Amino acid sequence: MTQSSGQDRRFLRALLVLAITACATLPAQAQSDPLPSWNDGANKRAIIDFVNRVTKEEGPDFVAIPERIATFDNDGTLWSEQPIYFQFAFAIDRVKALAPSHPEWKDQQPFKAVLEGDAKTLMASGEKGLAEIIITTHTGITTEEFTQTVLNWLITARHPRFKRFYTELVFQPMLELLAYLRQNGFKTFIVSGGSVEFMRAFAEKIYGIPPEQVVGTSFVTKYQLGASGVPLLQREPKIEFVDDGPGKPVAIQKFIGRRPIFSFGNSDGDQQMLQWTAAGNRMKLMGLVHHTDAEREWAYDRESHIGNLNKALDEAISHKWVVVDMKRDWKVVYPFQK
Amino acid sequence: MTQSSGQDRRFLRALLVLAITACATLPAQAQSDPLPSWNDGANKRAIIDFVNRVTKEEGPDFVAIPERIATFDNDGTLWSEQPIYFQFAFAIDRVKALAPSHPEWKDQQPFKAVLEGDAKTLMASGEKGLAEIIITTHTGITTEEFTQTVLNWLITARHPRFKRFYTELVFQPMLELLAYLRQNGFKTFIVSGGSVEFMRAFAEKIYGIPPEQVVGTSFVTKYQLGASGVPLLQREPKIEFVDDGPGKPVAIQKFIGRRPIFSFGNSDGDQQMLQWTAAGNRMKLMGLVHHTDAEREWAYDRESHIGNLNKALDEAISHKWVVVDMKRDWKVVYPFQK
Numbered sequence: 001m002t003q004s005s006g007q008d009r010r011f012l013r014a015l016l017v018l019a020i021t022a023c024a025t026l027p028a029q030a031q032s033d034p035l036p037s038w039n040d041g042a043n044k045r046a047i048i049d050f051v052n053r054v055t056k057e058e059g060p061d062f063v064a065i066p067e068r069i070a071t072f073d074n075d076g077t078l079w080s081e082q083p084i085y086f087q088f089a090f091a092i093d094r095v096k097a098l099a100p101s102h103p104e105w106k107d108q109q110p111f112k113a114v115l116e117g118d119a120k121t122l123m124a125s126g127e128k129g130l131a132e133i134i135i136t137t138h139t140g141i142t143t144e145e146f147t148q149t150v151l152n153w154l155i156t157a158r159h160p161r162f163k164r165f166y167t168e169l170v171f172q173p174m175l176e177l178l179a180y181l182r183q184n185g186f187k188t189f190i191v192s193g194g195s196v197e198f199m200r201a202f203a204e205k206i207y208g209i210p211p212e213q214v215v216g217t218s219f220v221t222k223y224q225l226g227a228s229g230v231p232l233l234q235r236e237p238k239i240e241f242v243d244d245g246p247g248k249p250v251a252i253q254k255f256i257g258r259r260p261i262f263s264f265g266n267s268d269g270d271q272q273m274l275q276w277t278a279a280g281n282r283m284k285l286m287g288l289v290h291h292t293d294a295e296r297e298w299a300y301d302r303e304s305h306i307g308n309l310n311k312a313l314d315e316a317i318s319h320k321w322v323v324v325d326m327k328r329d330w331k332v333v334y335p336f337q338k
Numbered sequence: 339m340t341q342s343s344g345q346d347r348r349f350l351r352a353l354l355v356l357a358i359t360a361c362a363t364l365p366a367q368a369q370s371d372p373l374p375s376w377n378d379g380a381n382k383r384a385i386i387d388f389v390n391r392v393t394k395e396e397g398p399d400f401v402a403i404p405e406r407i408a409t410f411d412n413d414g415t416l417w418s419e420q421p422i423y424f425q426f427a428f429a430i431d432r433v434k435a436l437a438p439s440h441p442e443w444k445d446q447q448p449f450k451a452v453l454e455g456d457a458k459t460l461m462a463s464g465e466k467g468l469a470e471i472i473i474t475t476h477t478g479i480t481t482e483e484f485t486q487t488v489l490n491w492l493i494t495a496r497h498p499r500f501k502r503f504y505t506e507l508v509f510q511p512m513l514e515l516l517a518y519l520r521q522n523g524f525k526t527f528i529v530s531g532g533s534v535e536f537m538r539a540f541a542e543k544i545y546g547i548p549p550e551q552v553v554g555t556s557f558v559t560k561y562q563l564g565a566s567g568v569p570l571l572q573r574e575p576k577i578e579f580v581d582d583g584p585g586k587p588v589a590i591q592k593f594i595g596r597r598p599i600f601s602f603g604n605s606d607g608d609q610q611m612l613q614w615t616a617a618g619n620r621m622k623l624m625g626l627v628h629h630t631d632a633e634r635e636w637a638y639d640r641e642s643h644i645g646n647l648n649k650a651l652d653e654a655i656s657h658k659w660v661v662v663d664m665k666r667d668w669k670v671v672y673p674f675q676k
Contacts, residue, residue: 211595257549
């Protein structure tokens with residue numbers, strides 16, 4: 001038998017206490033810098049100050065954990081959206097993949113334009129044409145088939161500018177922000193104009209956001225018993241709900257049922273979500289990602305055909321919401337730039 | 339300085355390991371009897387066996403925590419639904435409360451029948467009449483006003499038979515089941531034909547199910563800027579989605595985006611939810627509450643006008659789903675009977 005000193009014993013006791021304490025306080029554990037890819041400045045300070053205040057028990061701004069709801073737009077807020085929405089790139093690739101079974105598309109717009117790479121005619125087909133492409137490529141199959149199609153695309157398709165998988169074009173500072181909020185008891189949701197099933201295919205793996213916390217635009221779905229009696233959910237060629245603009249607070253109420261205390265977007269389509277968050281009677285933070293970095297990502301706002309940011313920018317400035325200047329505030333944009 | 343033996347040191351080290359292990363496995367900690375209000379028998383054993391199998395890491399039926407989705411019907415499954423759906427009792431009380439502002443109702447059906455307590459004429463008004471009462475009492479106000487109305491009703495109205503608050507008529511064995519599943523890493527959801535905002539008003543407090551995990555029938559809601567510029571969500575007099583029958587698997591996909599591995603209902607309106615759960619490719623459990631206890635609660639099934647249980651009962655029997663016999667399986671029905 002070896003002997004051990006009281007000092008040893010005290011050390012072990014201290015370790016034990018530490019283990020128990022760490023266990024009890026794990027989610028609130030402080031990190032040296034919770035947002036390492038954010039440059040120091042007013043925006044980073046505002047976010048950290050907000051989190052400190054709403055999590056400080058007995059403080060005047062304390063918000064109980066179940067009420068810590070954070071909502072994020074996806075396109076342009078959590079990942080890039082240029083030169084076209086990534087979901088539309090998926091739709092175009094689907095048209096090409098499905099073309100052999102649709103010989104009629106060779107003479108039928110807007111499919112003809114897609115197959116011939118004729119962007120001008122495609123854009124001229126307007127919203128109706130674009131909607132037709134989305135509906136044709138997103139419906140007429142079961143929910144499980146659709147998810148598999150998206151997953152297959154995500155591991156093969158590459159972004160034209162960066163030659164990277166689309167899921168590599170997520171914003172590193174926003175990944176850190178999502179993790180930081182969750183470490184502090186927040187439940188993080190996506191509330192986006194993108195198709196909900198498209199986003200769910202990767203949101204859990206890429207953002208740590210499970211399917212039940214992804215809210216988006218949806219298609220009518222029908223329950224059917226298949227030929228062998230196996231139940232199926234069939235995606236019908238009809239848009240059910242557009243989760244954009246005033247649809248966002250409506251969707252927040254429908255899917256979440258609580259008002260967020262933290263919301264982030266990047267375009268006029270997010271304005272009503274931020275207004276709804278701002279009108280809450282507790283401490284809250286509203287933020288916009290302003291795309292100001294043509295070199296590392298893109299620079300666009302008031303005149304852009306995608307992610308147009310105009311009225312929401314005015315409202316953000318006048319109400320002193322957080323407006324992230326991508327070029328100034330972010331040390332890196334994408335994880336691969338770390 | 340005192341001296342301590344190697345034995346002491348080993349003891350402290352063991353404690354340290356224990357503390358760390360306890361920390362890591364807390365949610366799976368065993369209880370002596372996780373379902374004390376359930377009588378021993380095949381159904382209780384089936385539930386506990388199911389939970390043991392899906393939570394046993396490295397076992398053949400293990401299901402990862404994020405995939406442990408459990409869905410429950412509400413009326414007749416988590417609380418009683420006789421002699422009329424509790425939500426309809428709320429609607430009737432609302433008609434009475436609103437009558438002074440609607441003098442025309444004195445001569446207008448189906449409101450006249452409600453005000454005169456004329457159940458026969460009310461029932462004769464059929465689905466159209468009942469829908470009119472629901473829509474009139476559930477819409478035309480903001481979401482926040484509606485929630486407040488429900489909360490006020492819940493703390494004043496009493497059930498005609500038991501003279502108890504409606505929220506006292508929840509099933510004690512099902513409260514234990516919800517808690518048991520959550521302790522084992524399940525996320526519990528309500529998927530019910532009841533109005534989602536009605537259920538959300540009490541589901542968190544009574545069932546421990548937060549608003550974002552309550553799925554139900556919904557009305558169209560509109561985002562508006564009120565007179566003072568404050569945003570409002572106004573409930574429109576139009577049903578948006580009926581969460582019943584084939585609507586339940588559709589709603590599960592829409593709101594949860596994952597197939598449950600555990601589903602419980604009590605009527606034919608739950609049949610498709612159970613079918614959808616049964617068709618999953620992992621270990622799963624489907625259950626029905628069979629109301630067999632006229633003394634402590636009610637006894638009804640195939641011929642009932644509320645909570646009709648006929649086709650789903652046949653399917654449950656032929657597929658050996660769990661069919662809870664309330665009289666035989668439950669030691670108590672309501673918490674106040676404990």
